[in-house]
Amino acid sequence: MGKIAMADERAGVRRLKLRVYPDEILRRLALPVSEKDLGETISKLAEDMKATMYAESGVGLAAPQVGISSRLIVIDPSERRDSPIVMVNPVIVDASGKDVAEEGCLSIPGVRAKVRRCVRLVVEFETLSGEKTGLEAEGFAARVIQHEIDHLDGKLFVDRLGPAGRLAVRKALRELEEAAG
Numbered sequence: 206m207g208k209i210a211m212a213d214e215r216a217g218v219r220r221l222k223l224r225v226y227p228d229e230i231l232r233r234l235a236l237p238v239s240e241k242d243l244g245e246t247i248s249k250l251a252e253d254m255k256a257t258m259y260a261e262s263g264v265g266l267a268a269p270q271v272g273i274s275s276r277l278i279v280i281d282p283s284e285r286r287d288s289p290i291v292m293v294n295p296v297i298v299d300a301s302g303k304d305v306a307e308e309g310c311l312s313i314p315g316v317r318a319k320v321r322r323c324v325r326l327v328v329e330f331e332t333l334s335g336e337k338t339g340l341e342a343e344g345f346a347a348r349v350i351q352h353e354i355d356h357l358d359g360k361l362f363v364d365r366l367g368p369a370g371r372l373a374v375r376k377a378l379r380e381l382e383e384a385a386g
């Protein structure tokens with residue numbers, strides 16, 4: 206924790222305000238990041254998103270969650286929380302297997318539910334310097350990537366629940382809607 210705070214000060218990183226359900230930006234289809242968008246502004250955004258993710262003890266964060274409707278995510282599914290990955294314009298190009306595990310979301314505080322996801326995937330994306338790259342992920346990491354890419358498509362994990370799951374989270378979602386006014 207102390208280490209993260211020191212790194213934050215050095216880089217002038219700031220913690221961003223999280224958008225919370227039912228904020229409409231969470232429902233928008235985020236726009237691709239174009240080559241001309243790359244540079245200082247988007248790199249700074251990625252740094253701030255990482256700082257926000259760690260500060261909130263999250264394992265991933267998508268730009269729409271901090272009010273920017275762009276196809277950019279940061280993840281860190283590592284146990285030691287020291288291996289962040291920034292993905293620009295991520296696309297899942299292959300996926301296989303299915304399993305169910307509990308998820309939560311920084312934009313839906315207090316709500317957790319079991320979600321069905323693919324177990325293995327291949328994701329292609331660009332780095333902050335515009336290089337095309339990709340990786341294979343499995344299990345928890347694959348789950349985090351699917352959850353964050355869903356955010357870029359305006360989709361939330363509660364949308365993926367079956368009837369019983371939806372019923373179980375209905376009250377909590379209604380409370381968030383009422384809190385938002």
Ligand code: ZN
Nearest residue numbers: 309310311312
């Ligand atoms: Zn989320």
